[in-house]
Amino acid sequence: MGMESRVLVLAHCLLNKATRWWQEGKPLERNIGLAAEIIEYALRHNIGVIQMPCPEFTFCGNPRPSRTKDEYESLPGFKEHCDRLARSVAEQLKTLTSISVRPRIYVLAIVGVRRSPSCAVRSATRKVCGEVKVVEERGVFMDALERHIAREGLNVEFLEFDFDHPQEAIIGLKRILARE
Numbered sequence: 209m210g211m212e213s214r215v216l217v218l219a220h221c222l223l224n225k226a227t228r229w230w231q232e233g234k235p236l237e238r239n240i241g242l243a244a245e246i247i248e249y250a251l252r253h254n255i256g257v258i259q260m261p262c263p264e265f266t267f268c269g270n271p272r273p274s275r276t277k278d279e280y281e282s283l284p285g286f287k288e289h290c291d292r293l294a295r296s297v298a299e300q301l302k303t304l305t306s307i308s309v310r311p312r313i314y315v316l317a318i319v320g321v322r323r324s325p326s327c328a329v330r331s332a333t334r335k336v337c338g339e340v341k342v343v344e345e346r347g348v349f350m351d352a353l354e355r356h357i358a359r360e361g362l363n364v365e366f367l368e369f370d371f372d373h374p375q376e377a378i379i380g381l382k383r384i385l386a387r388e
């Protein structure tokens with residue numbers, strides 16, 4: 209790795225669970241604190257972290273209704289909002305990686321959130337025949353981010369964090385680090 213400084217680019221709620229979807233009647237515990245597993249991993253391996261904006265919170269706040277990807281897609285202005293945020297994140301990553309010489313900044317991965325209609329990498333939720341299904345698709349924001357990342361000429365791996373199975377993302381990170 210030489211003088212490279214590795215960074216992880218994290219979905220906002222991995223560092224601030226308060227922005228996760230919450231509705232009256234839901235336990236508040238799921239919205240307190242951060243995803244400790246990924247932060248501990250970053251600390252142990254001397255990896256920096258960058259926090260992306262939360263597209264749902266910045267558009268709807270909290271509490272907000274539970275929505276699937278298709279429902280967010282049809283929410284007026286939401287796709288454009290995601291596109292603006294994604295463009296800004298991609299530009300930031302382009303700047304960080306293109307003008308860092310010593311140490312050179314290297315983006316290890318972009319980490320989204322499993323089953324999120326906005327931040328899923330391969331597990332967005334969709335209404336199919338009236339039922340909510342997990343489908344192998346990116347969320348609205350990750351869709352836009354992938355496009356802008358490609359437009360900036362960046363080649364970055366996408367991973368998904370599952371709040372119910374946090375170790376899966378850690379296995380993914382170990383796999384990426386082992387390849388270096």
Ligand code: SF4
Nearest residue numbers: 221228262321324327
């Ligand atoms: S998964 Fe994405 S949209 Fe949902 S709370 Fe986290 S950062 Fe916000």
